[in-house]
Amino acid sequence: MGSDESRLPTTIAGGRPEDVGALWDAYADRVMGFAVHLTGDRTDAEDLVQDTFVAAHSGRRSYRGRGTVLSWLLGIAARRWRDTRRARSKRPQAVSPGDPCVLERLAAPRAGHVLSVALAQELLRLPEDQREAFLLIVPQGLSYSEASTATGIRAGTLKWRVHAAMRRLRVSLFPAEESDHGLQPTMGTEADVTPAE
Helix, strand or coil: CCHHHHCHHHHHHHCCHHHHHHHHHHHHHHHHHHHHHHHCCHHHHHHHHHHHHHHHHHCHHHCCCCCCHHHHHHHHHHHHHHHHHHHHCCCCCCCCCCCCCCCHHHHHHHHHHHHHHHHHHHHHHCCHHHHHHHHHHCCCCCCHHHHHHHHCCCHHHHHHHHHHHHHHHHHHHCHHHHHHCCCCCCCCCHHHCCCCC
């Protein structure tokens, strides 16, 4: 973290215009990458990012420094998207292949752009709770503890959701590998998981 970013946690509560701008400059790209894959739609993602930073500014006094600034912002984004989904009661649209994808970095070593587009599409087929957990942990790099603090969901539940999401993605994207290893596509439920933290 650079020197400018390291002062963000202490200046968020002030709410001065320059501090709000610094927060945006430091984290807007990361929140946007998360939002694109969470919502599955570029316009929804842009709206969610704006909504997230407005909510962060309005609720800046609630930031206590638990976890990172990024985990705080991603938690706000995840909660706001859940509220939006409930209000709309509809599934997101598919990501267009032209949208910049944070997850391209995950797919690039295996097969480049074609796999990254397939991965983006498969992410949209995941159950909402699994997609949210996967995006927080894998491309965003939050620890389970940070993601738990940000979302209010137990770390053990998040671990199960990420495991289930990765399993589904492997089965969908690399079915030959799954059958080579004799892996079965079934698994337990969240209730079977005992939180480690």
